[in-house]
Amino acid sequence: MNVPQNLRYNASHEWVLVEGDTATVGISDHAQEELTDVVFVELPALGKTVDVGDPTAVVESVKAASDIYAPVSGEVVEVNPAVEADPSLVNTDPYGKGWIFKLKIKDAGQLDTLLDAAGYESMIG
Amino acid sequence: MSTIQSSPLEALHLRLGARMVPFAGWNMPVQYTSIMDEHAAVRTAAGIFDISHMGQFIVSGPGALDWLNRMLANNVAKLEAGQGQYSFLLNERGGVIDDLIVYRTAEDAFFLVVNASMIDKDFAWMAKHQPEDVAFSNESALWAGMAVQGPESAAVFAKALPGHGLPPRNGIARIAAGGGEVVVCRTGYTGEDGFEFFCAAGEGEAWFEKFIAAGAKACGLGARDTLRLEMCYPLNGNDLSPERTPIEAGLGFFVDLDKGDFIGREVLAKQKADGPALKLAALEYTDKGAPPRAHYPLLDAAGNVVSELSSGVLSPSTGKGIAMAYVPAALAKPGTALQVDVRGRLFPAKVVKKPFYKPAAAKA
Numbered sequence: 001m002n003v004p005q006n007l008r009y010n011a012s013h014e015w016v017l018v019e020g021d022t023a024t025v026g027i028s029d030h031a032q033e034e035l036t037d038v039v040f041v042e043l044p045a046l047g048k049t050v051d052v053g054d055p056t057a058v059v060e061s062v063k064a065a066s067d068i069y070a071p072v073s074g075e076v077v078e079v080n081p082a083v084e085a086d087p088s089l090v091n092t093d094p095y096g097k098g099w100i101f102k103l104k105i106k107d108a109g110q111l112d113t114l115l116d117a118a119g120y121e122s123m124i125g
Numbered sequence: 126m127s128t129i130q131s132s133p134l135e136a137l138h139l140r141l142g143a144r145m146v147p148f149a150g151w152n153m154p155v156q157y158t159s160i161m162d163e164h165a166a167v168r169t170a171a172g173i174f175d176i177s178h179m180g181q182f183i184v185s186g187p188g189a190l191d192w193l194n195r196m197l198a199n200n201v202a203k204l205e206a207g208q209g210q211y212s213f214l215l216n217e218r219g220g221v222i223d224d225l226i227v228y229r230t231a232e233d234a235f236f237l238v239v240n241a242s243m244i245d246k247d248f249a250w251m252a253k254h255q256p257e258d259v260a261f262s263n264e265s266a267l268w269a270g271m272a273v274q275g276p277e278s279a280a281v282f283a284k285a286l287p288g289h290g291l292p293p294r295n296g297i298a299r300i301a302a303g304g305g306e307v308v309v310c311r312t313g314y315t316g317e318d319g320f321e322f323f324c325a326a327g328e329g330e331a332w333f334e335k336f337i338a339a340g341a342k343a344c345g346l347g348a349r350d351t352l353r354l355e356m357c358y359p360l361n362g363n364d365l366s367p368e369r370t371p372i373e374a375g376l377g378f379f380v381d382l383d384k385g386d387f388i389g390r391e392v393l394a395k396q397k398a399d400g401p402a403l404k405l406a407a408l409e410y411t412d413k414g415a416p417p418r419a420h421y422p423l424l425d426a427a428g429n430v431v432s433e434l435s436s437g438v439l440s441p442s443t444g445k446g447i448a449m450a451y452v453p454a455a456l457a458k459p460g461t462a463l464q465v466d467v468r469g470r471l472f473p474a475k476v477v478k479k480p481f482y483k484p485a486a487a488k489a
Contacts, residue, residue: 036156040416040439060416060439062160062347063155
């Protein structure tokens with residue numbers, strides 16, 4: 001299972017890449033494997049403000065729709081149109097082309113509640 | 126029943142890497158590799174499904190034919206020995222208790238295959254009406270069942286059972302093979318050519334592996350659901366219910382109103398004469414959109430909620446959202462514009478002719 005060291009993780013299987021005050025969010029390799037064939041991604045509206053834990057995007061497999069939660073509070077500053085056009089990118093490249101949205105971080109302190117790679121790895125053990 | 130039941134093939138599913146889920150009171154494989162891959166295997170080659178959860182009833186005796194014709198909506202008398210037909214067990218209001226296949230195995234003997242979730246209810250309902258000159262038994266626990274489906278099914282059969290022939294479409298054959306007797310039915314739930322195969326529960330694993338070795342890909346209930354919905358085959362509990370009749374479901378072809386009396390006949394005859402108020406319509410998205418799913422609200426073009434979806438999925442074959450729903454008859458005409466509400470977003474759809482997909486076998 002691929003769990004990159006440079007990312008932080010939410011217990012609900014989102015990954016977070018922090019660059020300055022921007023958090024890029026996607027779902028982990030483990031999550032995409034559990035969901036299986038992703039056939040649809042519903043992106044949030046640009047400029048939307050979300051609180052930590054808010055359902056912010058939806059990833060759908062053939063059988064089920066799964067909410068993607070905001071790992072931190074912030075404003076949606078960018079979404080990935082590529083996963084809307086080709087949802088299977090979430091399966092094939094979950095940490096790269098399969099990213100879902102970017103948040104402008106409101107409270108950097110919330111990042112401390114996220115898991116590091118080792119913590120996430122032991123959680124999905 | 127509170128405990129979840131296990132298929133006799135469960136250990137094999139786990140060895141094959143299946144993801145198991147509870148379905149209709151049974152722990153069953155939903156997929157092995159991917160629903161999309163398994164769906165494609167059945168549309169283009171051959172797949173095999175465990176259907177051991179389904180029920181088998183045996184009916185025999187001098188009164189068997191007359192009794193079944195009073196209990197079931199289709200005309201059992203049309204069957205010669207070796208033939209089967211799709212039919213319904215109805216309540217007094219004409220509502221569907223279960224949809225099933227009845228096979229005539231001899232002049233006075235019948236083999237019924239019923240839905241897993243309904244085995245106990247079907248059996249209790251039928252036993253309540255059972256006359257003295259009919260023997261009726263539930264053999265569901267004795268049988269393992271599997272369905273081999275896809276354009277290459279006949280080749281898989283020939284490889285696994287050399288020297289034996291498949292029965293004709295909708296037919297049933299008993300075959301002495303593998304040291305026991307197996308039952309082969311030329312039917313299925315995918316729209317493709319194929320057969321359902323029943324054997325002693327203890328022999329199930331060996332046969333399932335034999336069919337895999339002969340070229341069938343193991344497929345789970347996930348693909349079974351997408352395949353059947355592309356064909357507009359109803360799923361009892363979703364598209365059929367005790368509150369809806371086969372006439373409303375658009376399945377009047379499998380009802381014989383002229384064969385004499387049967388339970389539910391009066392309601393069906395009136396509905397057929399007057400035209401049903403509701404009809405089970407097939408809808409397709411006119412554009413890309415979020416997958417439609419059962420229970421999502423269905424709206425008319427003006428935005429009024431008119432129903433909810435009974436089944437829905439993003440079709441693996443066409444990529445389009447497809448669904449079924451009971452709608453007022455005036456809205457059931459092909460071309461009618463409707464909208465599906467997915468978490469508050471509306472996706473335009475239109476009523477289309479059934480089925481959504483025409484398999485190669487039907488095109489030929």
